[in-house]
Amino acid sequence: MALLAFLALCGTFQARSAPGANAAGVQLIVTVTGADSKPAAKVAITVADAAGQLIKGTTDADGKATIALTESGRYGVYFDVATLPSGVGPAANPTVRATTGNISPQFTAITLTAGGVRTEVTPAPLAAPSATGTASSTGSAAAGGEAGGGSASSADSTSFLDQLSSKISTGLTFGLLLGLASIGLSLIYSTTGLNNFAHGELVTFGAFMAYMIAGQWNLNGWIAISGALVLGGCFGYLQDFLLWRPLRKRRLGMMQIMIVSIGLSLALRYVFAFIWGPDRLSIPANNDPVVSFGSVNLRYWDVVGSIIAIVLLVLVALFFSFTRTGKATRAVADNKALAAATGINVERITRIVWVGGGALAGVAGALIGYYQTLQWNAGALILLLLFASVTLGGLGTTWGALVGAIIIGLAMDVSTMWVPTSLKYVVAMLIMIIVLLVRPQGLLGRKQRIG
Known part of the structure; x- marks a missing residue:
């Protein structure tokens, strides 16, 4: 209830949205x-x-x-x-x-x-x-x-190489943003075992927070990105404190908790629609290209968003490699019972992961909001891509989620040179299936013995 009240408070700042897209074209x-x-x-x-x-x-x-x-x-x-x-x-x-x-x-x-x-x-x-x-x-x-x-x-x-270079640039940009969102999903799975179907709504929440700050309060874009990062972390904390921790204490099975995440996803989706409306919204930004080489034209937030994504990904890697909390998180992901036996506070680590996953999803949603328009069901539309990225790269691996996301982003954009745009998701899923047939644990995942 507290979570819904917070979202309703955000809705008091609602502004008139842009008209929806025409189904016949762009x-x-x-x-x-x-x-x-x-x-x-x-x-x-x-x-x-x-x-x-x-x-x-x-x-x-x-x-x-x-x-x-x-x-x-x-x-x-x-x-x-x-x-x-x-x-x-x-x-x-x-x-x-x-x-x-x-x-x-x-x-x-x-x-x-x-x-x-x-x-x-x-x-x-x-x-x-x-x-x-x-x-x-x-x-x-x-x-x-x-x-x-x-x-x-x-x-x-326009030459074939010009078209290909343009598709590769947009695919890499989207892949980096997708990877930033996927890492939070991978971290939550590795430490809790939960395939969180509401993770897409964490991304949507970040996008709407950036829209509220930059589009409705008319503040600077950097403030919007920072706000999405902080509020996304708070949203992750509230989710764990109000929902996931009580369910863990009741020792519910992972299947039941996963079904709860599906219900939470549906509930949040329609709360977003109620607050911000069903139409597409756009975060104010200058969409003129700032970097041009050949046929590739990159806007300000395309460049800055990619840099932010790379910096955050490197910081996450350094956190897990060199900090005490990061090493404890890796220990919990490897063996929760053994980590608890060595004195690691598993509940504290789980809470940190939810906050970090929410923060990464929030800033990813804000950057995606600058990359394209946003809508109440935006998280649901990319949820399949998030799962595909994590699965393709290897469940529970940080760098695997990034590699999988970049492959998915490139496959989607480059494939539109030969197939209709409506089939780009199919191409991405086919690549994931083919890779998993050859390497079931994913590109960077580890083989596990079952039984």
Whole structure:
């Protein structure tokens, strides 16, 4: 009850959420700001998408225009020069970016600059075989900026290596974040024997805490990440104190406790939906690329999130290798009865693991919230990937969870070059099954004798 009361308190700070994704394709939200960094309202835009469609929209009072793209691929954004604020224009036009179809909605932030290019051109579908980008006699929605024909042709001529490098970069980024969340799940299993089906909700909790801090309280992103880390640890502590410890004292079987975790997962999922609503939400962030090499464009939080994940993973490894508590945790994981006989406080170690697992899941959820949009059932959607990562790498191994997560992340993103996006989960699961058929203990797991 105390846990539900805490979540209800968080709901008092609820803000209006972004609209849900269009099922037919990828939803694009274009945010336009003027040279003074204030929202540019009533700017008419035309979006050319990969299906050869021209879709029009107008920015609202917040400078945002929502466009439902007909399919994933590349798109161009054109401006009606007559609706732009006086004396400013886009630095370049059309703004061509790649969409993956995996993240919905896709955000594009465009800042107008004083003296920006305001040449009138006619928007041309990106799928057109020869778009010259010159003005035509049709007079349809003129756009400010440079001629867009070169962007159209380059979208069609993207090389295999360019596509592969882009997929590998996104796969590695997602794999690191997945690994950060998976390690907590692996630690909890190794010390308690529990396959925690509510671990995905720990990740979702961290994402919503970051959204509340950065999106609703308008605080800095670093504060949001730190807050998710601390609150995630507190959430893990509350779970163990209010639920798992009493169940352990009653000596319930592991099967019964696992069923309780499934019930907790369902309960938390709908508490999240009640507090934050059913729609997709986004944590405010600048989604312009800050690192570009070749066809790879990485946003600020893609780079920073990967660095944070690597640093935390290294700290976890150092903790288990060189600290007294870390070595005690490894002893409990290896043999709980023997560890207790040597004087180790098993309950204290278990409590530390729940706090640490919750903290890692919380910060992973916050970083995933910056990587993509979040929703009430986000944890449930990645739970299978978390279990796959832990199983593939080896149950109960810290580095195994990381290796498994990176393989899963790469397999999912790279496979979309040949299979539909909807089948990427199938590819990841097939890889896990094949590896386990060859090596049942997982990549870094140890063989165990049964019987």
